[in-house]
Amino acid sequence: MHLLPKVIAAALVLAAAPAIAQDHSMHGGAAAPESKLPAICLENAKGHDMSAMAAAPAEGDEAHRALAATMDAMHGDMAAGMTATDIDVAFVCGMIPHHQGAIDMAKVELQYGKDEWARGMAQKVIDAQEQEIADMLKWLEDKSK
Incomplete structure (x- = not known):
């Protein structure tokens, strides 16, 4: 098995997560501006950091x-x-x-x-x-x- 490439890829995914989460939180919390969700889905998300939702x-x-x-x-x-x-x-x-x-x-x-x-x-x-x-x-x- 080629474990090293998998470990490197997993590390890259984990390293990118904070940047992705920061991008989401910088745009009003819920989702990036291109979100296709209707407003009713986002009404309570404004001002919340959705990256923190990864934990209950x-x-x-x-x-x-x-x-x-x-x-x-x-x-x-x-x-x-x-x-x-x-x-x-x-x-x-x-x-x-x-x-x-x-x-x-x-x-x-x-x-x-x-x-x-x-x-x-x-x-x-x-x-x-x-x-x-x-x-x-x-x-x-x-x-x-």
């Missing part, structure tokens, strides 16, 4: 803390997966934890959410993302043969 916030209610915690589990594995030498493998390895993060977020919605449409969407996310993770794992298994 100590403030906020239990539901919001649970939602933010889903990001913690996702980011490290995404960054590690994207260091694979083969770009196709790197993409798939980064997408698996990304999809798992979506599943984890959807489970928080099912636990705490009240709106039936949002809860239905959460279940659709879980169903679709679980199938896509299975497809990606199968592809990786076939690729490694």
Whole structure:
């Protein structure tokens, strides 16, 4: 195995994270100006440093803390997966934890959410993302043969 290139790539990803986070916080906190999110998504983000959201916030209610915690589990594995030498493998390895993060977020919605449409969407996310993770794992298994 060629471990050194993977270690170097992981170090580069980690080194770039503060600069990326600073860029986001310099633009009003939530997201860079090119954000495609509707204003309702960003109404409480103004003035907050979103780079700190990588760790679950100590403030906020239990539901919001649970939602933010889903990001913690996702980011490290995404960054590690994207260091694979083969770009196709790197993409798939980064997408698996990304999809798992979506599943984890959807489970928080099912636990705490009240709106039936949002809860239905959460279940659709879980169903679709679980199938896509299975497809990606199968592809990786076939690729490694």
